[in-house]
Amino acid sequence: RVHMRGKPIDPNVNVEILARRTPGFVGADLENLINEAALLAAQRKKKQITIDELEEAIDRVIAGPERKSKVVSEEERRTVAYHEIGHAIVGAVLPNADPVHKISIVPRGMHVLGFTLQLPMKDKYLMSKEEILDRLAGMLGGRAAEELVFNKITTGASNDLENATKIAKDMVCRYGMSDKIGPVSWGEDNGGEVFLGKQIARMPNYSEETASTIDQEIKRIIEESYKRAFDILKKYRDKMNDIAKILLEKETIEGEELDKLLKGELELDHNGNDTKVKDVARENN
Amino acid sequence: RVHMRGKPIDPNVNVEILARRTPGFVGADLENLINEAALLAAQRKKKQITIDELEEAIDRVIAGPERKSKVVSEEERRTVAYHEIGHAIVGAVLPNADPVHKISIVPRGMHVLGFTLQLPMKDKYLMSKEEILDRLAGMLGGRAAEELVFNKITTGASNDLENATKIAKDMVCRYGMSDKIGPVSWGEDNGGEVFLGKQIARMPNYSEETASTIDQEIKRIIEESYKRAFDILKKYRDKMNDIAKILLEKETIEGEELDKLLKGELELDHNGNDTKVKDVARENN
Amino acid sequence: RVHMRGKPIDPNVNVEILARRTPGFVGADLENLINEAALLAAQRKKKQITIDELEEAIDRVIAGPERKSKVVSEEERRTVAYHEIGHAIVGAVLPNADPVHKISIVPRGMHVLGFTLQLPMKDKYLMSKEEILDRLAGMLGGRAAEELVFNKITTGASNDLENATKIAKDMVCRYGMSDKIGPVSWGEDNGGEVFLGKQIARMPNYSEETASTIDQEIKRIIEESYKRAFDILKKYRDKMNDIAKILLEKETIEGEELDKLLKGELELDHNGNDTKVKDVARENN
Amino acid sequence: RVHMRGKPIDPNVNVEILARRTPGFVGADLENLINEAALLAAQRKKKQITIDELEEAIDRVIAGPERKSKVVSEEERRTVAYHEIGHAIVGAVLPNADPVHKISIVPRGMHVLGFTLQLPMKDKYLMSKEEILDRLAGMLGGRAAEELVFNKITTGASNDLENATKIAKDMVCRYGMSDKIGPVSWGEDNGGEVFLGKQIARMPNYSEETASTIDQEIKRIIEESYKRAFDILKKYRDKMNDIAKILLEKETIEGEELDKLLKGELELDHNGNDTKVKDVARENN
Amino acid sequence: RVHMRGKPIDPNVNVEILARRTPGFVGADLENLINEAALLAAQRKKKQITIDELEEAIDRVIAGPERKSKVVSEEERRTVAYHEIGHAIVGAVLPNADPVHKISIVPRGMHVLGFTLQLPMKDKYLMSKEEILDRLAGMLGGRAAEELVFNKITTGASNDLENATKIAKDMVCRYGMSDKIGPVSWGEDNGGEVFLGKQIARMPNYSEETASTIDQEIKRIIEESYKRAFDILKKYRDKMNDIAKILLEKETIEGEELDKLLKGELELDHNGNDTKVKDVARENN
């Protein structure tokens, strides 16, 4: 399925693994990916596109080209490193989060100071409430790490907060996953209105009282998920330092090394080592 | 009335039954249906379009082409199976619900993991409050089954919740079927406003206080209907397992086999075996 | 005034009575009426358009062509019959309601299962509060009959509820007929705003507090009118059965027969036999 | 200034008085007026347009052509007569109202059952609060008469209520004439927004709390003015009957006869005979 | 800088003073001014445009051409005279108001019954809270004079109220000059939105609670400023009569005569003779 026609690709490349690393990619993204890889191979004077070029190309398509020349302060590098490690550890501990296979603090594009690459273990059609709550905790792991390690918070988490809030809103308004709201669907019938190509005047179809309850539920879900992430990271505070030391030196950790670092000594949360998580889940059930 | 001109159709096909299975189909849908059936007959190298091709074609038009290749986890398959059985059992028990004639967990199209096919027993011009409440319970039977069997809820019910909420809103705002609102019609006179082909700025024509009462009534109706569905399923918990075992194996159950499975030993709810239902109805009257 | 030029019409037709039966008809409706009648006369191989064709044509223009073939369940027929009789009896009892001259339960057009034909006794320029309240009771008589006779309510009254709510809103907001609102006119100056042929953004020109009072008054007026209708029908419960028996058999009752059935033994409400009505009127005065 | 060029007009016509009877007329209205008068003179086979044709033409331009053929019930005629007399008496009693010079209950145009003609004594540039309150009472005199005489209210006052509400809103929001609002101007800066020739989205520029106070003040002003009108009419209840008897017979009363009937025995309110009025004015000051 | 090319102007005209009298004039206004003056000079058969024509032309551009023929009642003339004197005296007493150099009660244009001409002493880049409060008091001096002298209020102040409300809103929302709101800027980011040349849908970017506080602060500022104006005028009640006598006779007072009348015996408010003013300022600080 991957678009590789007419370009010399190393026959050893495992197309399946490659496809797994590019969830959400559509045809144009894949075209883009191969072009980037071909350019890299040319720069590196290789005759074939190898797995190295393809992996670098994936990162470029997701986060932009490397900008090692970018002047990032040591303080910023450390903040970014712990932020990304926060995502990775929470993702490794929670049973339903997709595993992280790469962390990088190489600056990329205009705004990216670091990123984590999560590979979905399998294609998912249904998401249970518990799975979504695990995802939320993973998303908030970056901010939680900043607060835990540096006792300060930065603007760097604004994207995570925005995504987490959207997901929490869907839980409450579309999926009936809040007890206070119940199995009611609020606000969806205006969702498709479009004017000159843009959604316009999306007026909620519910009362202020409902709006207020929705907001409280979103806030509760986000705050509980944040607390879960924070508590998990507190438990693995030393592990964070170990990984950070390596990450700050190497700038990128991936594959087996990352797996070993992340999972080696972690107990999976569903093995009963974290009663807090179960409490949250039961309370929300 | 069915569009079958110029295509060789097995004369044994009972056109009336076929029409009954396609409620809500307009001319284009039927055209579509015959085309799909003709293609299937060609693939199967049949000279006539038989009932088999027509039935498969109906499913395709409703839910998309089969995608048996789609990788669905065992956990997802089980969730979907019980979800669809939930719809089917509540629909069979409640006296006013349209009977289910087919359950399938063959993945179809892009997003469909399973579906139930309900045939309306007769064309309906008037719906009583009791009939609508039965329909609501049937719609919520899928989600109720997920919670009952797996003690978890998934994103799979979002469509059911949306449809149920719309119907509950009509009960409260258009049909005068809520005591708290009474025989008043709220919010209808903006219904037809259209701007560049889309409804725009559908501002409610009532006060925040009325909006709040409407929301409370919608929530009450949905939650009572959900409880009805849940209680019915709890009663037939073993029956669910029996049907699930077969469905997970065969992937599709239909016709007489399904009737027997569903109704064989079920007592119809209007025979007095479920005082709860009557209570709800009376309380809402 | 009636458009009958160039068509052979039975000279015995009383044009005045015909005009009285078509209140609200504009030129195009009348043209339509004559055309329908001419077609019917042709079908029936008559040389003149007689009063029979004209009356059937009136029904067609108002409610669509007969659809006797339409399959309506016995339960639905009974519901519709009592619904229409409810309108007719409340209209006959209340002194200010326009009298009903025809009831029919012949299905017509796409959605009509029955209708009543009310002839205004005289052209009206001014409506008093009492007259409007009588009209409201008449409008709600259909739904009241359903509840009284079958102890259930259906979707069939949604049109009546919508019209009644609009009239109640005008009483409160335009005619100063609510004590709580007083002789103030709310919300009228946005009424005429139009955008691309549709009204847009009809924002109320009053506060939420006023909006809330308006809603409460609309609800009170509707509920009191509904209760009036219900109480009147309770009093004439047997009479309803008598008329229903005939209506279910004949499908249509009109003219003198209907008058006799309706008025024969009814006491007119303004003769003092229903103190309730006066109370309501006085209380709202 | 009156457009009379090229048309033979009786030299005895007092143009000044004519102009006084047509306050608010613009050029097109006057053109219209002369055309109507010329047509009437032609019908009446007169060689000159006399004051009779001009006066009838004024009525036509204001209220439409006479429709004596229109069937108005006796009850409606009486309601209209007292309604117009109500305007006239309140206008005659209150010191600041413009005097009424004609009352008519001849049906005119499509919707007019009667009217009063008020001639402004002088052009006004400034209106004091007292003058506006007198005007409001005059406007509400019609409805007050209906309630006083017949103990019922009709739809006939909806126009008066709408105009009175607009004026009361201006008092509160533009002229600083409410103590509770004070000398603040609310809601004016959106007044001029126009979209495709229509005002759009006139969102108030104030809070809900202010909106609520504005509504309460509008209601208070309207209700106090209504009470003033009602109390004045109660005092002159017999006088109303005297004038009504004549009006119902003659259909139109004007000029000196009306002056004599209206003012003959009335004491002007500012002579101290109605302490109520002063109270209202002082209370609102 | 004044546009006087190609027109014969009296060389004695002091262009600087002329420019001071036309603050806010743009190129087109000045062009207009010179044209008017040239026409006046022609009418008066002068060979040069003198200061007389220029001054009259300024008044024409600001308030329209004189309409001495306009019939204004004596009561209206007196109301207007005291209204304008109110502006002038408050403006003279308050240290930060721009001085008034001309008062006129000659009717002009369609709607102007009188006006005052204020010359800014110097161009201002910064306005302090005290200066704005003085301006507000000056603006409200007209209405305050009406109430003080005649114990009545008229529609004549609506423009002043509108301008004062706008300025008070800017104090509260843009300049941080209200303690309750503090140094926060509310509502500004929608200020520049434009649709087809008009601002549209200026939705406030703050909560109802904030909106309510803003309204209360606007009201407080306006009412305190009104009280300041009223108290100042009460103190100089006799002086008002003296000036009114002259103004009603001469219709226009300007230049040195006005200065003498206004300032001769007035004590400037900042000399400590009015502790009220300081209180207001301190309280708002």
Added chain:
Amino acid sequence: RVHMRGKPIDPNVNVEILARRTPGFVGADLENLINEAALLAAQRKKKQITIDELEEAIDRVIAGPERKSKVVSEEERRTVAYHEIGHAIVGAVLPNADPVHKISIVPRGMHVLGFTLQLPMKDKYLMSKEEILDRLAGMLGGRAAEELVFNKITTGASNDLENATKIAKDMVCRYGMSDKIGPVSWGEDNGGEVFLGKQIARMPNYSEETASTIDQEIKRIIEESYKRAFDILKKYRDKMNDIAKILLEKETIEGEELDKLLKGELELDHNGNDTKVKDVARENN
């Protein structure tokens, strides 16, 4: 990177420093800058563009051309001087504010009476809550100085208030930096809607209750930051006078002289000399 092609520039110009002084400049701004500098060099009859022309050109691009001829009152000059010194001192004391390298009170362009030039010490990708709070205090330092020195506030701070409010809103709504709101992102998903090139109808996606909490948090943050600025300036009241004396004489202070004046004797706030600051930060944490 600076666009200097084809123009003779003094080779001694340190391009890096120049770039540091123009943070936020895009290509067009730099083009503009060089053009202005070239024009100045021509006026000054220099053969090369020297650092003097470039610095003056930077000021012109930021604040417009000098207008020394502009008549500014002595009072205004003093207000502006202390306003700018307020920004500079707070910026120098707070550890995270960007240092000020130039203060000027030369009037520029149409509206600028003075400005401060802040050079970012390093490019920043992440801003911590403490850094943003320091920036806010710096922004509010101008207004705080006005109040401290003159005990009055002027319209001159409206721009600062607007910017500070926007930043405080982002802290609360986008960066999760308010405890009361928590790590939730409110109102962002409408941010990108555009209609005919303008944002339209940016309706908040949250309830009134949330809106109210957001407003309270914005107000709290602004007021605490203002208090910080005020307290810092109170401590360095004498220093302000020293700098003001020089600034009022020289009109511009920059480079080493400014550094010495600002930092010479100031203790940096993070050295523990201001416990207040830490309290605020901890309280908000």
